[in-house]
Amino acid sequence: MINRRHTLAGLLAAAALPVTGLHAQTGGALAFPYYSGEDALQGLYAQHLPPLARDFETQAKALTAAARQHCAGPAAPAALKDAWRRALLSWQTLSSPALGPVIERRSQRQIDFWPTRPALLAKALARAPQTLADMESVGTPAKGFPAMEQLLAAPPSPAHCxxxxxxxxxxxxxxxxxxxxxxxxxxRDWTSDEDAARSAFAEWINQWLGGLERLRWAHIEQPVQKARTAGKGHAPEFARLAPADNAAEWRAQWQALRTQARLSAAQRAQPPQPGQGLVPIEALLMGKGQIALAQRWGQALDRADAAIAALPAKAGEKELxxxxxxxxxxxxxxxxxVAATLDVPLGFSDADGD
Known part of the structure; x- marks a missing residue:
């Protein structure tokens, strides 16, 4: 979302301020501390994201084991598809929004490029790669989660396993x-390099918006609009083949974004303390004394929550x-x-990881 080669102006403050004595009243006895940008980064990168990365690694290893077991003898694809689904949802939870190494490695392109290109996949199968080194010459549209889903949906073939x-x-x-x-x-100690912290904070805020728009536009609305443009008889082509998998993926993406944006019930009862956990965007607004904006922000998130929860299993164009x-x-x-209140300019670049 933002150009990593340029430092974006803005952070919650020019320097990390002490939290003692800096509180925003919420209308009652409960008060939120002021959070510096370094506090937000510490909660995000030291507390929140590492467990998600470990879970994705665990699910990915389980996917490999399931693929090997599936190919060791005749077996229905159900177990492998379940492992694929668990790994996919873990991946979406980690990569929504895309941050840190997900951007640097362009992981969304590497393992989740869609739509899959059948001709490229057929060409890759014909070449019969034997190692991961061989796979380096295979185009990304023939690899990753989408390619595996395509193969599991196709008639079994000895070349597939x-x-x-x-x-x-x-x-x-x-x-x-x-x-x-x-x-x-x-x-990482975010207090040791103010410029790096400022850039990383701005990146998070920009990437959060990018993750939301990736869900809203790229995954949901754009396929519908393309089908409408193509004319009668054309169904939307979403990222996954099955409606249930699309819905589950959309909910996983939204829940990951919401967690970084909205206070949990426990956090509303006991505000997050700097250095002790994730500081959501709502908490940043509360800590700056922007109570009314924080309330409207929470209400907007809750409306989206309700809309996603109410989405039928086979949602039509109208519902989407x-x-x-x-x-x-x-x-x-x-x-x-919200972004202006956090003193972060919004911008776009090719560094969005997709």
Whole structure:
């Protein structure tokens, strides 16, 4: 979302201020401390993201094991598809929004490029790669989660199994690299480099918006609009083949974004303390004394929550466009008020990881 080569102006403050004595009243006895940008980064990179990266690594390893077991003898694809689904949802939870090594490694392109290109996948199968080194010459539209899903949906073929295992191993290798990258960020002292902290904070705020728009536009509305443009008889082409998998993925993406944006019930009862956990965007607003904006922000997020929860199993165009409109309300409030209140300029670049 932002150009990593340029430092973006803005942070919650020019320097990390002590939290003692700096509290925003919420209208009652409960008060929120002021959070510096370094506090937010510490909670995000040291507390919140490392467990998600470890879970993705675990699920990716399980996917490889399931692929090998599936290919060891005749077996229905159900167990492997379940492992694929668990790894996919863990991946979406980690990568929504794309941050740190997910951007640097362009992981979304490496293991989740869609739509899959059948001709490229057929060409890759014909070449019969034997190792991950061989897979380096295979284009990304023929690898990753989408390619595995396509092969599992196709009639079984002897050529599929070795390739399925290699695709799973590629996802696992990426998961290991991401976990290593997030572990390194977890140990970082954000107070030691003000410019780096300022840039990283601005990146988070920008990437959060990018993650929301990726969900709202790229995953939901754009496929609907393309189908409408194509004319009668054309169904939307979403990222996944099954409606249930699309819905589950959308909910996973939204929940990951919401967690970074909205106070949990426990945090509303006991405000997060700097250095002790994730500081959501709502908490940053509360800590700056922007109580009314924080309330409107929470309400916008809750409306999106309700809309996604109410989405039917086989949602039609009408329901999906209504959901996109609700999510657009969150986007608009973020763009017009929230980011400015956090002193972060919004911008776009090719460094969005997708």
């Amino acid at each position: 070795p390739y399925l295992v290699l695709v799973a191993e590629g996802i696992e290798a990426e998961a290991v690299a991401l976990r290593t990258g997030f572990d390194a960020l977890a140990a 466009m209504a959901l996109s409109k609700t999510l657009k309300g969150v986007t608009t409030l973020f763009q017009t008020e």
